[in-house]
Amino acid sequence: MTTRTIARTNSGRILELLRARGPMARADVAQATALSVSTVSRLVAEMLGSGLLVQSEDGAVTGGRPTRHVRLNAAAATTLAVDIADHHTQVALVGLDGTVLRERTWVPDAAEMTGDARLAHTLDVIEQALTEATAYDAGEHDNPRCLALGVSVPGPVTSAGVVRFSPSLVWDDLPLGDLLRERFGLPVAVANDANLIAIAESRVGDYRDAASLFVLAVFDGIGSGIVVDRALWPGNAGCSGQIGRMLLDSTAIANVYVGYGDLERQLGSVGLARRAADAGIAIRPESDIFAQLFTSTDPAARDLSTLVLDQFAAALVNVCALIDPEVIVLAGWFAPLADHLHGELESRLTGRVLSVPRIAPESTGHAGALLGAAHVALDTYGALSQLLD
Incomplete structure (x- = not known):
């Protein structure tokens, strides 16, 4: 294994750790990864330079100096979270660190509330939201790349993203995951709304x-x-x-x-x-x-x-x-x-x-299904080390 490969692997470990735990001091990162503080400091410096990480002086004061915490940069990349609820569709652009950057709700007309019409409305909403996401001004990172799409549905969903049934939407055996992947060309995760609320509570609640x-x-x-x-x-x-x-x-x-x-x-x-x-x-x-x-x-x-x-x-x-x-x-x-x-x-x-x-x-401060959808979307995207390429 080359030095470059080892560095990439360790940088990926740091990214995954910060995703799971949130902001951390370099010394705590070193302890959690069993890497030396000097190695962590060097890799963190590289990722600060590339914009994947940001730092803040919000930790405890030790020896007269505040501890600098590093965290994932919300503006480095995003996911799009969609909650297809009984009577509305809510969409959030979520930063790499889980911060909700933008949120919007669409209410379908009565004729668009169920069946094929609701599916068409949903696809149009997602397309519009993705278009708006590409124009999002994220400060240091204009137009951050959208990595994946996460969708919440009121009904049981298979691991392949098939909505088995949704009484309120009048959907049965709808291959929503495949439809979204084909339409938008992104990794897609589709899951039940209550399961996504549970994921949000168990990870960030x-x-x-x-x-x-x-x-x-x-x-x-x-x-x-x-x-x-x-x-x-x-x-x-x-x-x-x-x-x-x-x-x-x-x-x-x-x-x-x-x-x-x-x-x-x-x-x-x-x-x-x-x-x-x-x-x-x-x-x-x-x-x-x-x-x-x-x-x-x-x-x-x-x-x-x-x-x-x-x-x-x-x-x-x-x-x-x-x-x-x-x-x-x-x-x-x-x-x-x-x-x-x-x-x-x-x-x-x-x-x-x-x-x-x-x-x-619920304790997450946002619609739990949206936050859960953002989490499973990033899970579906895969290892954050891909962002180092």
């Missing part, structure tokens, strides 16, 4: 030190993402976490479920709106139905709220019995209601599970 966590993502449907031993657990066919397909009771076994499962038909936002209407509860359709229901003083609304929380808790008791998560992360419509839901759910779990997990809201 407040719960990244948790050995296991469970994301409960409540939208039109209900999904979840499972992290065990600090890694996403996708299941045999990429279908783990489909909590919306749980059966609320034994009577549901008589039915066959195409699209939405039993639990989400009752507890997702669409199903809950139907139940509220059946109970004569006035709901403003343009507002969050969960917030309206859980904060209402109307007796009928309070009764339905109690039943709904009991049903969610029953599902979570089963989850805890199976995977014993350290943290349950509330996402989607539940995230802004976490302060209210924490006590309601914790009291229902207490005495029914052997270990009551921490219950907390």
Whole structure:
């Protein structure tokens, strides 16, 4: 192995370390990589010169001088993260260090909300976003190269990027990954939205030190993402976490479920709106139905709220019995209601599970599915040492 090859390998190790841990002092990089401080300093200097790294004097003051931390340069390269949600499409241009550089939301017309029309709208949105990305002024690096595309979808997705089904989008067995690769010529990662929220929380969220966590993502449907031993657990066919397909009771076994499962038909936002209407509860359709229901003083609304929380808790008791998560992360419509839901759910779990997990809201500060999509996009791009070429 030549000296140049060794240097490239070690530079790649430093890049991967900084991606995983964020800003670090050179001495800490040396300790983590088992390289000498002088070697790290030389390689870091080269990458500072090329623009892959930047440094800041934001560390602890030692001996009268602040410790200089180095980190990946957000402007050196980007990924495009896309969240194809039930009623909108959100796109973020994400820097190499995970910083969201630009974010935009498109709302399809009613005729474009589902099926082939939604696919065409999505492709147009991505094309426009990539065009805008090439014109992005990133300071030292004008027009940073977009390395890969990460896409979040509300439904189970195979490892090949095939959307098995998405009831809200009316997609079935859609080879979205192949379509995007052929259209845009970039590495592409397509994944389930709840799984991507779980990836974001486990890598950059407040719960990244948790050995296991469970994301409960409540939208039109209900999904979840499972992290065990600090890694996403996708299941045999990429279908783990489909909590919306749980059966609320034994009577549901008589039915066959195409699209939405039993639990989400009752507890997702669409199903809950139907139940509220059946109970004569006035709901403003343009507002969050969960917030309206859980904060209402109307007796009928309070009764339905109690039943709904009991049903969610029953599902979570089963989850805890199976995977014993350290943290349950509330996402989607539940995230802004976490302060209210924490006590309601914790009291229902207490005495029914052997270990009551921490219950907390999403913590990443952005749409978790977007950040997760950016992470898997960069995973798909491959080794960061490619940026040294």
